Amino acid sequence: MPSEKELLALCLRWLEHPGLIHPFDKAMLIESLKAKLYPPSRPWVGLTEEERKDIREWQSIQDELGPVWAPMMLYLYMAIEAKLKEKNT
Numbered sequence: 719m720p721s722e723k724e725l726l727a728l729c730l731r732w733l734e735h736p737g738l739i740h741p742f743d744k745a746m747l748i749e750s751l752k753a754k755l756y757p758p759s760r761p762w763v764g765l766t767e768e769e770r771k772d773i774r775e776w777q778s779i780q781d782e783l784g785p786v787w788a789p790m791m792l793y794l795y796m797a798i799e800a801k802l803k804e805k806n807t
């Protein structure tokens with residue numbers, strides 16, 4: 719796969735001289751650009767049963783402490799989001 723700089727140079731050459739670019743280069747350029755613009759999607763990775771159990775434990779602690787501890791839920795949501803981002807990047 720060509721580097722981004724090589725792709726840009728090929729695009730520029732194609733735009734400046736559309737009749738001079740080799741058909742193979744044109745096809746390679748199109749496929750390379752598609753690969754850069756539309757990478758294949760990955761399957762979503764969810765939480766494990768152990769991670770879900772940890773969340774339920776946080777929820778039960780917050781329920782016991784009452785609404786005064788509602789900010790704890792914000793930390794819970796942030797932890798869930800961070801774990802999912804970690805697993806899906």
